[in-house]
Amino acid sequence: MHRHISEQYELELSHIRDSLMEMGGLVEQQVMNACTALIEHDSALAEQVRELESRLNQFEISLDDQCVSIIAKRQPTASDLRRVVSVMKVITDLERIGDEADRIAKMAIRLTGTEMPSHQYSDFREMQKDVILMLHQSLDAFARLDTEGAIRVIRSDEDIDNAYNALIRRCTEAMRDNSEEVEAAVSVMWAGRALERIGDHAKNIGEYVIYQVKGTDVRHGADSNAEPDAD
Amino acid sequence: MHRHISEQYELELSHIRDSLMEMGGLVEQQVMNACTALIEHDSALAEQVRELESRLNQFEISLDDQCVSIIAKRQPTASDLRRVVSVMKVITDLERIGDEADRIAKMAIRLTGTEMPSHQYSDFREMQKDVILMLHQSLDAFARLDTEGAIRVIRSDEDIDNAYNALIRRCTEAMRDNSEEVEAAVSVMWAGRALERIGDHAKNIGEYVIYQVKGTDVRHGADSNAEPDAD
Numbered sequence: 001m002h003r004h005i006s007e008q009y010e011l012e013l014s015h016i017r018d019s020l021m022e023m024g025g026l027v028e029q030q031v032m033n034a035c036t037a038l039i040e041h042d043s044a045l046a047e048q049v050r051e052l053e054s055r056l057n058q059f060e061i062s063l064d065d066q067c068v069s070i071i072a073k074r075q076p077t078a079s080d081l082r083r084v085v086s087v088m089k090v091i092t093d094l095e096r097i098g099d100e101a102d103r104i105a106k107m108a109i110r111l112t113g114t115e116m117p118s119h120q121y122s123d124f125r126e127m128q129k130d131v132i133l134m135l136h137q138s139l140d141a142f143a144r145l146d147t148e149g150a151i152r153v154i155r156s157d158e159d160i161d162n163a164y165n166a167l168i169r170r171c172t173e174a175m176r177d178n179s180e181e182v183e184a185a186v187s188v189m190w191a192g193r194a195l196e197r198i199g200d201h202a203k204n205i206g207e208y209v210i211y212q213v214k215g216t217d218v219r220h221g222a223d224s225n226a227e228p229d230a231d
Numbered sequence: 232m233h234r235h236i237s238e239q240y241e242l243e244l245s246h247i248r249d250s251l252m253e254m255g256g257l258v259e260q261q262v263m264n265a266c267t268a269l270i271e272h273d274s275a276l277a278e279q280v281r282e283l284e285s286r287l288n289q290f291e292i293s294l295d296d297q298c299v300s301i302i303a304k305r306q307p308t309a310s311d312l313r314r315v316v317s318v319m320k321v322i323t324d325l326e327r328i329g330d331e332a333d334r335i336a337k338m339a340i341r342l343t344g345t346e347m348p349s350h351q352y353s354d355f356r357e358m359q360k361d362v363i364l365m366l367h368q369s370l371d372a373f374a375r376l377d378t379e380g381a382i383r384v385i386r387s388d389e390d391i392d393n394a395y396n397a398l399i400r401r402c403t404e405a406m407r408d409n410s411e412e413v414e415a416a417v418s419v420m421w422a423g424r425a426l427e428r429i430g431d432h433a434k435n436i437g438e439y440v441i442y443q444v445k446g447t448d449v450r451h452g453a454d455s456n457a458e459p460d461a462d
Contacts, residue, residue, distance in 0.1 A: 220288035
């Protein structure tokens with residue numbers, strides 16, 4: 001009987017984890033499209049990102065429901081409970097990453113039609129590549145319960161923060177030097193901030209991998225002290 | 232026997248809720264102090280906010296632990312489970328509000344010693360009063376399971392978003408008109424953005440009151456459509 005319940009639990013949890021990975025794939029796509037829309041002044045692509053945001057909200061509500069119901073029905077304890085709690089935490093982070101992608105898409109729409117100094121795009125372009133890679137690696141570590149990969153993700157957040165600080169510095173200089181650039185530079189700053197937040201969420205996902213596997217809470221630990229000046 | 236377990240559950244959950252309210256009180260104080268530090272150029276107060284942030288992180292980890300352990304030990308179902316899940320969600324929001332207070336404190340430190348155009352402070356001053364009130368009301372609604380209060384909180388987020396848009400507009404104008412004000416205006420913009428996010432988290436807390444009492448998920452619903460242009 002106990003074995004039967006445990007098999008049911010594994011089956012249901014693995015179904016939830018599959019849906020979570022599907023949500024993760026959609027979130028990655030949203031971030032990539034939002035960044036491409038901004039860099040390439042593609043407002044149609046940005047609109048598409050904005051329209052898809054509601055699908056992520058649906059994912060969040062439905063997955064949260066499934067987690068609550070698996071806890072209620074199967075009453076997991078110890079590491080089984082930790083696994084479903086981690087999923088619940090990651091759902092929230094993925095949904096928030098979707099919100100940030102939506103913010104980047106808004107900035108992309110606002111920037112369409114303006115002319116941008118090429119150096120500002122180059123900061124954003126570099127930063128988005130690193131953030132998208134970090135997000136991908138965090139989801140990969142979560143899918144494979146790979147704690148070493150998770151630690152690498154947590155550490156790479158510092159590089160993102162440095163890139164973000166450089167972007168803010170450059171935008172501030174551009175605004176000081178040329179008042180006509182103020183509005184465009186503000187939009188690039190908001191988009192950069194959204195990328196920096198996506199990095200924070202990817203780091204959270206890395207931390208939940210470790211919590212799940214080792215049962216230790218590494219949030220706010222020694223690896224979490226890197227903070228951007230500009231923030 | 233069942234009654235005994237249920238009494239134990241109530242006792243433990245009420246202990247967790249008390250700690251959550253204590254964390255909420257500390258978070259409110261942090262937001263108030265960070266805003267006062269910014270408005271009054273009080274860098275000592277801002278430093279104090281930054282030092283206290285680690286206490287909030289401790290609260291988060293310890294409360295999360297208590298929630299996981301009450302689920303594992305007492306195996307609550309239905310509305311009992313919803314109550315502890317809401318607490319877990321609110322913990323995350325409170326900790327994130329603490330992060331935003333820390334960001335405002337950073338900006339307060341950066342602004343110390345600069346001279347600010349009085350109109351920029353007046354936007355921030357108005358906005359912080361409304362956000363602090365909204366946060367207080369959301370915690371109050373959570374403590375008293377007051378769904379009507381929660382609905383008022385959810386609706387007031389729209390006013391915060393409007394105030395935020397006005398602040399951003401005014402800062403952008405100030406930067407366009409006077410390049411010497413760029414750095415200060417950017418700091419006020421970041422602080423305003425932090426306030427806007429605190430409003431979002433207070434709204435989340437309001438939504439968890441309704442989820443807890445009525446069992447319906449009102450996130451991303453009809454009341455959640457107000458979005459700031461500048462965001």
